[in-house]
Amino acid sequence: MNRQEVNLNTQYKKGVLELCVMSILKRRDCYGYEISEYLSKYIDIADGTVYPILRKLKSDGLVTTYLSEDSGGPPRKYYSLTALGLKTYEADKKEYLSFAKTIETLLEDEDHDKK
């Protein structure tokens, strides 16, 4: 694999992971570790990758953070989807699903043609 391919791949993955993180946050506010655990149940990624994504989402204004001490332990930093984040998520989700559907049709067509 050459360098450009690696780059494209990570960029692509990053976009999809951002979408996944936003989808989790749409359901409820979470702290970073929760999101990392939840994602690693479904996707095989390095645990540490979630934090750069959360930070990017925050700097883009799609999520905000607040501290909460509800469980008695040290204060945890919770992430919460902003109104802009929700809007972006809905739009990106739609875009991604239609894109995925197109790819699926394309790949299935290729299988079909082979037969």
Place this chain on the structure above:
Amino acid sequence: MTKNEFLLQLKNELKKNNISDLDDILSEYEQHFAFKLADGYSEEEIAAKLGDPAELASQFIPNAQEKKYCGRKVVTVIGMIFADLFAGAFFLMFFIFAAVLGIVAVAAVILGICLLGRLNFNDLIPNMPYLCAFIFAVSFFAFAILSAAACLYFVVFTRQLIRSYKRFHINVIASSSGKATLPSLPVYPLLSHKFNRRLRMLVLSSVTMLAVSLVSGYIISAIIAGNLEFWHVWGWFVK
């Protein structure tokens, strides 16, 4: 790698990449260690699962690629205006071509009906036996179908071309201002297999019909007129 080694390495890498808010980032990873340790994992295991600190640190660089495009937005927008004018002229031409194809189809149908119904306005249609007129009418209908199919495909093609160009336009502007780009759209229209198959069948059968009726029209006309150049016998092209 132990927890402290991991955090130190991450800190150094982040510093190297000039990333602000070091403590904020590091505290997230510290918390991660704390949670995992409570679950009974060893520091080495946790560090290994977190990933390579250098790799992670590089992911904190805000959109490294897009940065270099900043400040070029004005130039890009001006460039795109010219590109739009140029492309717009092409699209206009394509639509006019599609319209011409449509008009040709309508004209061919009218001519076919005139031949079939023996309607000869203003003596525009040259004189010929009705059998020949009938066969030529069939060829005009076939030609009309062919032009209509071409018109239809051309409209669909141009529409997709415009959509694809629009996406390209949006992406160029977005990337010049450092925003995320959308996947580009294909230039050719994505028609369903069924539609493609039907269009192909229609074109094939109308081409066949056109060829058969033209050839048989010529042969029959030549036989009836008793001359290979039947148009001379029937006095065509003479005023």
